[in-house]
Every structure is written in C-alpha cells, then in structure tokens.
Amino acid sequence: MTDSEPQLEARLAEQDSFEPPETFVEDANVTDPEIYETFEAEWPDCWERAAELLDWEESYDQVLDDSNPPFFEWFTGGSLNASANCLDRHLDERGDETAIEWVGEPTEEANRTYTYRELHDRVNEFAAGLRELGVEADDVVTLYMPMIPELPIAMLACARIGAPHSVVFAGFSAEALATRMEAADSSYLVTCDGYYRRGDPLDHLDKAETGLADVSHETTTVVADRLRDGDGFGHDLGPDEYDWDELMAAHEGATVDPVSRDAEDMLFLMYTSGTTGQPKGVKHTTGGYLSWTAWTSQAVLDVKPEDTYFCSADIGWITGHSYIVYGPLALGTTTMMYEGTPDYPEQDRLWEIVEEYEATQLYTAPTAIRAFMKWGTEYPDRHDLSSLRLLGTVGEPINPRAWKWYYTHVGGEECPIVDTWWQTETGGMMVTTLPGAKTMKPGAAGPPLPGVDAQVVGPDGEPVEAGQAGYLTVQRPWPGMLRTLYRNDERYVQEYWAEYSDTDSDDPDDWVYFPEDGAKVDEDGYVTVLGRVDDVVNVSGHRLGTMEIESAIVGVEGVAEAAVVGGDHEMKGEAVYTYVITEDGQAETEAFREEIVAAVEDAIGPIARPESVVFTPELPKTRSGKIMRRLLEDLANDEELGDTSTLRNPEVVENLE
C-alpha cells in the first residue's frame, strides 16, 4: 500500500467491484466459474459432491426425495454418524493435529488445545457419561453453555449416541431456557457453573437452576466446572445434578461406538425467533446438514486441513454450529474458539489472537466490523495479520464503507471477503460469492451459490427487474434446509412456504421457500439483502421476535399494551424500540421504564434490552385494529412518516413525534 490514508479512502470509495486477489486464487479450493453451469445441468445430483465429502456407513439410494413437498428428504437410504465424520475418520492421518484451539478469558489463563485424538477421547467419555445418565437415541439434550470446549464436546457426544442437541445461547435468560426445554420436552441439561466476561466471573448455574424450576417435567443436569477455585459462587449440586469432571473420570478411556443414523434423522434442534411469541424449533438432519456445512466450508470459506480457521461467532447461534463445529471439523481442520469479547483487555484482542495463532480465515459479523472501525485502524495496525487468507461476514447487511475498511485494514487488500447470506433455517450459506471464482461487490452478498435457485420476486411471485426491491425466495430445495419445525409441521408450511407456493399441489416445482427477507438483485444477478420483512429485529446479527419482547412487556403490572419495533442503530444494526401504554393510575416514571427494561432482560436476555421506552396514550392502529408498526419504525428512525391515511387514530402519531 503506497497510498496515503486519504488517497486510499478516495480510491476505494469509487471502486464498486473487486476481483479475487491472485495470491488467493492460486490455491483456492474452487476456481472454475463453470461450476455454476455444471451444477445447474446436474441438479439435484450435483449435491452428491457435497455428500462425497463425508464418510457414509450405508450409501444413499436417492439424492432427493421430493415426493411429499415441502417435506423434502435428502440422501435417503443412507446412514452415517456426524461425530464419526468430525472425529474418528481423521484419527489416522490427523490424530495429533489440533482440532480445537480454545482461547479463554481471562487472558492470563492457560488456553487449551485439543488434538483430534484428544477431542475424540473426551467426546467418547462424555457420550458414555450421557448414556449412564439414561440418554438414549432421539432424546433431546439441552446445552446451555458459553464458549467453553465442553460445549462442542457435548454436542459431538450427543451426535455420537444419536441424541439431538438443542443449544440455548448462554446469554439467554432463565425463562428462555425453560421455554425451550419445555417445548422440546427435553429432560437433560448440560450447563456450567459460570464463565468470565471482561475478567469478571458470572454466575451461570444460578440462571440455569432458575430456568429448571420452571420446567414441568423431571430433569437431569450435568454441570461443568469452568470457574477457577475462588471465583465460584458456592453452589452445591442437588440430587439431579452431576459434576462434569466426576462423570468424565468415571468413564475415563471409554469408547462408544458411533450410532448409525439415517441421513434424515435429526442431528439437532435450534430455537429461533419468528412472528409469534413462541420460538420455532428448527429441525436439522444428519446427512443433508453435514453435507451442506462441509461443502460450504470448503467452497466458500476455503477451509483446508492445514488451516487455522477462526470464526468469532458464539456456538449458541447457528453460525457457531455450522462454521465453528460441524463444517470445519468434518473437513479435519483446526477450528478456533474464543470465549471473550473483542475489546477486552484491549480493543486489539481479536488481532492479537489472529497474530498469535496465525489464523488463516476470519469469519465475523458486520456489527463487530462497525465497532472495529469506530475504535480505529491503530488496533489492527499493531499486529501482523498477514496469515489471513480470507475474510467473511454474516448476520446482517454490511455497508460498502465497512466492507472496504475490513478489506483494507484487516485483509491488507489481499483477502477476498465473502458476505454470506443465510439463516438458521437454511443450515448454511446460500447467497455469496465463491471467493476464488467471482468478482466481489461491496454491499451485495453475491449471486446464489451454485445449485441454489434464489430469486427476488414481487408480491405476485414473479421475478422483479434488476434494481427493484422485492422478496427473496428460494425456488428449489437444498440439502441443508430445515426439515420442519419441531412437532409443528403445520407452522412449518405456514411460515416458510404458504406465501409463494401452491400449497395444494404435490408437484415440487410449485413449492417456493420464503425466508422473510426483502432484497434486490442487479443485472449480474448479485443479491443485496435489505432486511427482514416480518416482525423480527436483527440486533447485532441476532434475531429477536418483537412479539416475544411485547409479551414480556405486557407481563409487567401497570402495562396495558405494548408495541416493539426495530430501529436503525449505528453499532448494532438494529435496536429495540418500545412504545408502551400504561394502565390508568400507573405513573410513567423513570423507575417504571427501568422495570420494563428489566422485564425484557429477564424474559429474553441482555441482547434484547430496549434502546428506548416511549410512553404513549395510544398506538397508531389501522381501522381493523392492527398496530401500524411501519409508522413506529419511521418514528424510531426519525424518518419522514409514511402514509397515515389508513389510520383509525392519526392524531396519536403527532403526539408520539
């Protein structure tokens, strides 16, 4: 880089497309642009290439069974085990190589490295422990854990014995844990005593136990010991609680044969927010999901066994499932896990880790990149980041300025950036560039991946013209797709398919998947995702249902009605804005406002913390009585108000302004 900073800024500001850096293309896993045509011509058999990345116990007889849409099935007749694919098959060649590189918090503590053999051994021991506690194939095991190695160990142990896991993000509240355990009818919980945030210990077990008290069936809990002696909160384990270390010690050296799972057997459940207050249990399967995450890790993240690949997401979200645990381990690479935050002890923490471990890829979120930009270039500049080969983002749209900052100051203009659009339901990436084969356009995620038929359509379901806003749809099934919502096939059809499908038809071509995102597409087929079109707020790349937040607020005594919307936020992308009608006699004080904020944190967790609570005598409603959220969103964003003519009570808007 010979430009001065202002010259560089000016040059980049004008550039709206970037070619894959040559140094990257030389060794990239996928470089042939023909792959798009080939996959198109071979579809659906093209997905055998993904399945071939795995070891199958019994090979499948059919790639796609589309006889009962939208209940599509992939690689039917095949059987395999996910833990065997992530561990056992790598032992001969890579047993002594690092599988997980764990960087813990606080920083002075020794970090932990697990070779494939060590990880395999721990997973076997824990699998034996789970069996002893009574866990059988198809029992849902809930994992409520922060970013500690025991989490992927527990996930893989569940996979080994065919027990689906349901990971609940550690930052979620006790109530959120209880709702999810109840909904999944899950009788087993694996959690831990606590963890560290910015050097301070947090009491996690207290939260877990509060949640368990609200679960109506009997439960068995395993508690890992994360906090160092002296930092603990002095909990004594109850009769249904088992100590992780004791359980492991009792099964030291145990081996558990991986249970053969049908390709379509459930690998895990993951609860995510939707339009109604009740979270949706997204069901992913063994064969399709694992093929999808392995294939996209290889083709998009360019993962190779000799890499040290770093995804900074939390395993409590789908990104961590697919791209810290399953995809990278299926490919036999070294995957990193970081327990802490990017700004502790200093704002160069991530760059320090990249330098120390010589990370080859970094996959993070736009919200983090915006924070890095704000903190300044001095932090990445302090470190040698030349080990990086590829950068990625996920979770929300990234604006071109942040993209270019990432490209320049982190990637040194030598790393392609993959802006990957996907969701909990898709299992893995769907729309993004192939980094070794495609031009990048900052701000646009890219074209659909080869074999993926994503289209932007209008309300009539017909493709919109280039440049026009419309709705993103996926017109064909794909192996990584969710199979249903747990125990709720009807809601699965309603939520994802009803909008654009002929739901009476049994012709698979009549079925169109609707991810509930708005988007536009340019003349080259590059998709820019504009954001959710349902009642979901995307806070720092985390999905929160406005209905869930509203129901927490109306649960506060003194609240008559509430509306929650997402408003723009400089760092978080979106933030939670709330409008509250109080009951007669309830004083609209600061203290009451705080009570409302606390209720939201209790019900969901600190990530859902409202940015503002506005008291109002009325909410803008349509004549049919529906709250006009769009107007509230305009208000939250200080925007010119849209059409108010359909309001029953237009005067309330003036009072809210």
Ligand code: WT7
């Ligand atoms: C929603 C899915 C995918 C794992 C993390 C979030 C938004 C995701 C992008 C992107 C624009 C994006 C969408 C999507 N989103 N990636 N690259 N550009 N928007 O998973 O919690 O299931 O949320 O995140 O709105 O529907 P999730």
